[in-house]
Amino acid sequence: MKLIEAIAKNHKELTEWRQDIHAHPELGFEEERTAKLVAERLESFGCEVHRGIGGTGVVGTLRSGSGTRTMGIRADMDALPIQEANTFDHRSRNDGKMHACGHDGHTTMVLGAAQYLAQTRNFDGTVHFIFQPAEEGLGGAKAMVEDGLFERFPMETVFGIHNRPGLPMGKFAMRSGPMMAGGGFFDINLTGRGAHGARPEASADPIVAASQIVTALQSVVARNVNPQDTAVLSVTRLHSGEAYNVIPNDATIGGTVRAFAKETLQLLEQRIGEIATGVASGLGVSVDYQFRLIFLPLINEATATKFAGDVAASIVSEDNVNREGPAIMASEDFSYMLNECPGAYINIGNGGGEGSCEVHNPGYDFNDQILPLGATYFSRLVEIKLKR
Ligand SMILES: [Zn+2]
Ligand SMILES: [Zn+2]
Numbered sequence: 404m405k406l407i408e409a410i411a412k413n414h415k416e417l418t419e420w421r422q423d424i425h426a427h428p429e430l431g432f433e434e435e436r437t438a439k440l441v442a443e444r445l446e447s448f449g450c451e452v453h454r455g456i457g458g459t460g461v462v463g464t465l466r467s468g469s470g471t472r473t474m475g476i477r478a479d480m481d482a483l484p485i486q487e488a489n490t491f492d493h494r495s496r497n498d499g500k501m502h503a504c505g506h507d508g509h510t511t512m513v514l515g516a517a518q519y520l521a522q523t524r525n526f527d528g529t530v531h532f533i534f535q536p537a538e539e540g541l542g543g544a545k546a547m548v549e550d551g552l553f554e555r556f557p558m559e560t561v562f563g564i565h566n567r568p569g570l571p572m573g574k575f576a577m578r579s580g581p582m583m584a585g586g587g588f589f590d591i592n593l594t595g596r597g598a599h600g601a602r603p604e605a606s607a608d609p610i611v612a613a614s615q616i617v618t619a620l621q622s623v624v625a626r627n628v629n630p631q632d633t634a635v636l637s638v639t640r641l642h643s644g645e646a647y648n649v650i651p652n653d654a655t656i657g658g659t660v661r662a663f664a665k666e667t668l669q670l671l672e673q674r675i676g677e678i679a680t681g682v683a684s685g686l687g688v689s690v691d692y693q694f695r696l697i698f699l700p701l702i703n704e705a706t707a708t709k710f711a712g713d714v715a716a717s718i719v720s721e722d723n724v725n726r727e728g729p730a731i732m733a734s735e736d737f738s739y740m741l742n743e744c745p746g747a748y749i750n751i752g753n754g755g756g757e758g759s760c761e762v763h764n765p766g767y768d769f770n771d772q773i774l775p776l777g778a779t780y781f782s783r784l785v786e787i788k789l790k791r
Contacts, residue, residue, distance in 0.1 A: 404573060405718050407779045410519050417515050417774040420444075422493035424507040425769070428482030428500040431537025432546075434459040437480045437510070441534045444514055448521035450532065453555070457547030459536040462556055463517055468527035472789050475531045475561035475744070476781050477737060478513035479506045479538035488765035504762045505566040505753065508769030508777070510534060512564070515778030520785055528789035531556045533740075540697060544739040553743050560707050561746035562784055563737045564777060568759045570752035572773055575715040575780075576728030577749035579708040581663035584633075584732045585700035587672065590657050591616065591679045592691040593643075597652035607687035609654035610643050616656060616682050617641065623674045634662040635732060636671060661732045663700045672696075698734035704745035711747040714783050718776070751777055 410417075429437055438459045445452045445463035453462045459480070487494050487501040495501045517532045533552070537543030570576055593613055598606035617638050628634045640657030644650075656679075660671040672694040683690045708726075716724045728750060737748050753759075753770045760767045 406775050410778045411775045414775050418771045421511040425502045426493045426496050428495050428502045431481040431541035432458045434480045434536050448518050457550040460547045461534040463532040466529045467524040470527035472528035473558045475558040477533040477563040478509040481537050503767045505769040512777030516781035519782050526785050526789035527791040530785050538736050544736040561744045563748040566753040567750040568753045568755050572752050572754035574723045574752040576725040578728045579705045583701035583735045584661040586661045586698045586734045587696045590693045593654045593688050595688040598650045600648035606650040612683045612686045612688040613654040616679050619678045627674050632667050636660050699738040701735050701738040703747045707747040711749050
């Protein structure tokens with residue numbers, strides 16, 4: 404493995420940074436301590452630092468030479484509302500909060516690269532280190548984009564990473580095109596006319612309408628989505644009624660959709676509304692329908708993904724880079740940045756083998772052994788892309 408020596412020598416310090424962040428987890432948009440620590444460290448390296456972007460987001464900018472080329476490197480800073488089960492010294496000090504997704508490690512790897520690149524300036528152009536808040540479903544990437552991330556810090560391409568438990572240490576995985584699904588939540592609120600359970604003729608029964616809507620929704624993926632596309636539509640909530648002898652006034656249906664193409668998500672949104680409204684109106688029940696897009700599909704741009712694979716292979720050799728990694732139905736909000744700017748998001752092995760502790764588990768911990776590898780990867784991306 405061809406680690407950058409200066410980064411490898413810094414392994415102990417990187418580990419201390421990571422474990423300090425791990426011990427002080429903060430939820431999305433509340434990353435005050437983490438953002439302050441990141442900003443102060445970037446300043447101490449000699450970066451130009453911009454705080455408060457999209458809430459608690461931070462951008463550190465580094466320039467070298469007279470080149471006009473630009474790129475971005477992104478990390479996420481938020482933790483999860485999970486009570487940590489680990490008992491090691493660097494366990495969470497904040498009750499009910501935990502770095503159970505390894506964002507403490509992602510933040511440290513990007514800081515490690517920023518430190519090295521600030522010292523060596525072995526590149527020609529501008530690199531922006533992006534530390535985003537609230538990746539875990541609260542819309543931190545979208546908030547930074549809407550706060551003008553790409554207008555204020557123009558960049559030709561942007562790169563992100565996520566650790567993957569079960570993928571051995573020293574290995575990378577990625578795929579070009581759709582890699583993670585986009586997703587949304589929907590609510591269908593039905594209003595009928597309540598009546599005595601023995602006098603159905605006086606009612607407009609929302610339970611009968613809800614039942615038929617749930618059944619009819621099963622036709623959306625089966626009959627409307629192109630069989631060559633992938634989609635999921637799951638009804639996960641269904642509430643109505645209290646008494647045995649009362650036909651209730653209302654019923655509510657809720658659920659989630661996932662798909663790898665924006666167009667498919669739009670189709671799902673549209674068809675759920677049409678089916679709910681059509682079925683309900685035939686039964687004399689009115690519908691209030693709401694659909695919330697939570698994540699866009701994560702789409703890796705082909706050239707950037709090949710470049711990321713080439714850089715990873717230059718460090719760990721081609722044998723340890725899976726360029727045809729799996730596409731998964733889970734979501735990631737770096738998708739909002741990739742929607743604006745071409746780039747690539749890849750996985751770095753967190754080790755542990757198949758069946759090892761997954762992310763979002765109370766026993767999870769980021770593997771400090773891979774910190775120098777991640778920092779080397781980000782540094783080499785910049786040194787090669789912005790070659791002098
Ligand atoms: Zn997560
Ligand atoms: Zn994560």
